[in-house]
Amino acid sequence: NWTSGMLKMFTLLTYKLLVIPTNFLVRSQFALVVVHMQLVLQFAKDEGITLGGAHSAQVLLARDTRPTGEYLLDVATKGISAIVGSVALDMGILTTPQLHWMVRNKNRGLKASEADYFTQITESFRHLLELTPDDKGIDELNEKLIVDGANGIGGLKLEQIKPNLARLDILVRNSGKEGEGILNERCGADFVQKEKVLPLGFGPNDVGVRCASFDGDADRLVYFHVTSPSKTSVDLVDGDKILSLFVLFIREQLDIINGKDNKGLLPTRFGVVQTAYANGASTEFLKNLGLEVVFTSTGVKYLHKKALEYDIGVYFEANGHGTVLFNDDFVSRLESLTARLSEAAGSPQKQAALRLLATSQLINQAVGDAISGMLLVEAVLQHKRWSFQNWCDLYTDLPSKQLKVKVKDRTAIVTTDAERKVCQPSGLQELIDKEVVNYSHGRCFVRPSGTEDVVRVYAEASTVEAAESLAKSVARHVERILGFC
Numbered sequence: 001n002w003t004s005g006m007l008k009m010f011t012l013l014t015y016k017l018l019v020i021p022t023n024f025l026v027r028s029q030f031a032l033v034v035v036h037m038q039l040v041l042q043f044a045k046d047e048g049i050t051l052g053g054a055h056s057a058q059v060l061l062a063r064d065t066r067p068t069g070e071y072l073l074d075v076a077t078k079g080i081s082a083i084v085g086s087v088a089l090d091m092g093i094l095t096t097p098q099l100h101w102m103v104r105n106k107n108r109g110l111k112a113s114e115a116d117y118f119t120q121i122t123e124s125f126r127h128l129l130e131l132t133p134d135d136k137g138i139d140e141l142n143e144k145l146i147v148d149g150a151n152g153i154g155g156l157k158l159e160q161i162k163p164n165l166a167r168l169d170i171l172v173r174n175s176g177k178e179g180e181g182i183l184n185e186r187c188g189a190d191f192v193q194k195e196k197v198l199p200l201g202f203g204p205n206d207v208g209v210r211c212a213s214f215d216g217d218a219d220r221l222v223y224f225h226v227t228s229p230s231k232t233s234v235d236l237v238d239g240d241k242i243l244s245l246f247v248l249f250i251r252e253q254l255d256i257i258n259g260k261d262n263k264g265l266l267p268t269r270f271g272v273v274q275t276a277y278a279n280g281a282s283t284e285f286l287k288n289l290g291l292e293v294v295f296t297s298t299g300v301k302y303l304h305k306k307a308l309e310y311d312i313g314v315y316f317e318a319n320g321h322g323t324v325l326f327n328d329d330f331v332s333r334l335e336s337l338t339a340r341l342s343e344a345a346g347s348p349q350k351q352a353a354l355r356l357l358a359t360s361q362l363i364n365q366a367v368g369d370a371i372s373g374m375l376l377v378e379a380v381l382q383h384k385r386w387s388f389q390n391w392c393d394l395y396t397d398l399p400s401k402q403l404k405v406k407v408k409d410r411t412a413i414v415t416t417d418a419e420r421k422v423c424q425p426s427g428l429q430e431l432i433d434k435e436v437v438n439y440s441h442g443r444c445f446v447r448p449s450g451t452e453d454v455v456r457v458y459a460e461a462s463t464v465e466a467a468e469s470l471a472k473s474v475a476r477h478v479e480r481i482l483g484f485c
């Protein structure tokens with residue numbers, strides 16, 4: 001259908017525009033215009049969209065603060081305008097998730113400006129805080145929050161809305177202001193999650209303060225704590241633990257409305273979606289809550305699609321990219337239930353239903369969004385009166401190790417079972433299985449990267465040394481069978 005097709009096309013184009021690397025600029029402008037034309041045309045073909053028909057297709061474009069942005073915007077605009085029936089709209093300087101939110105809202109006939117985005121997330125955040133119960137005991141949560149903006153656009157946007165956020169004292173570092181530092185360099189969510197060390201600008205004075213880290217275009221979020229004044233290592237709260245926090249909160253509201261048997265006023269299909277990179281301890285934690293946990297291939301396009309199958313679907317990659325999706329019919333049922341419960345305004349069920357509605361407004365349902373995700377984390381911590389440590393203690397991550405192996409042809413590896421098993425080349429999976437059985441809590445898989453010319457090896461075990469040793473042994477098998485290069 002036209003709307004969903006256009007939504008996907010916008011998403012593809014906006015994504016492409018924001019991720020085209022600088023070295024692309026050495027190519028001629030003409031070549032880039034052609035690339036954009038080809039993208040639009042291929043997408044229209046794949047999705048069965050008639051261009052040049054009665055409706056013109058609007059393609060929303062935005063850019064970040066890098067100097068290459070204006071040039072890329074210009075060529076993208078020319079590429080789009082070269083196609084009959086498509087119009088390029090420049091939405092300005094935005095985070096990736098803001099742009100996706102605008103596309104989604106436009107396709108739904110809703111208000112879609114940046115001011116509307118800010119109003120929606122600040123208002124729903126305020127609403128969620130107002131719905132915080134007052135019977136949860138001592139407030140262990142510190143209002144202070146330091147955010148590493150990765151020198152990207154997210155920090156600048158957060159600075160804009162900071163004054164409108166109650167009960168939060170936010171300090172933005174690596175804020176993206178000119179001269180403060182280079183995008184994603186020794187800072188940002190990817191750096192903190194992979195290296196598990198402090199980003200630039202953080203140090204001994206931050207011990208004990210809750211910290212969050214965005215990535216450069218603000219679609220990933222992780223949290224961390226500085227453990228001691230003498231160490232650069234951090235206590236990390238990754239995407240899996242953010243997911244677990246959201247799941248606990250939503251489940252609590254559903255239990256209030258439906259009772260533990262899910263047979264009450266609003267029977268709900270609640271699904272949790274992870275990838276093979278989710279820490280095994282998080283999956284066990286979620287399964288022990290009695291939840292349906294499903295796995296997809298790596299990449300948010302797979303997770304998002306799966307999460308759409310539920311009334312409420314929560315998905316996250318361990319790297320901090322994820323969100324919560326509420327099915328439209330479910331939201332209608334939730335709204336009617338809230339209206340029906342209006343007689344008993346202060347009833348726990350009504351309060352829980354209102355919390356779910358506010359959550360559906362606060363979280364960006366187009367794509368993972370560091371700003372809206374962070375506000376939901378903050379609202380849930382306030383709701384639970386939880387300190388950072390309470391959150392960390394939900395479960396203990398199993399030690400893990402990731403390695404990259406350069407091989408002659410990474411596509412020689414074919415996987416199945418959400419990339420957790422190798423089916424080609426034959427014999428490799430058996431070798432992995434033989435290694436894994438030697439390790440307590442051992443788990444290991446290999447897959448060809450979709451973004452780099454490498455095979456990724458992931459291993460988990462009960463100690464850091466064991467995880468490293470397992471990863472290395474399996475990497476050696478991969479090198480031997482596929483040919484190291």
Ligand SMILES: CC(=O)N[C@H]1[C@@H](OP(=O)(O)O)O[C@H](CO)[C@@H](O)[C@@H]1O
Pocket residue numbers: 277298299300317319321448449450451452456
């Ligand atoms: C292990 C890992 O972090 N993989 C990343 C990486 O994909 P690969 O296919 O593993 O290269 O880039 C993807 C796009 O950013 C992201 O969605 C995914 O999580």
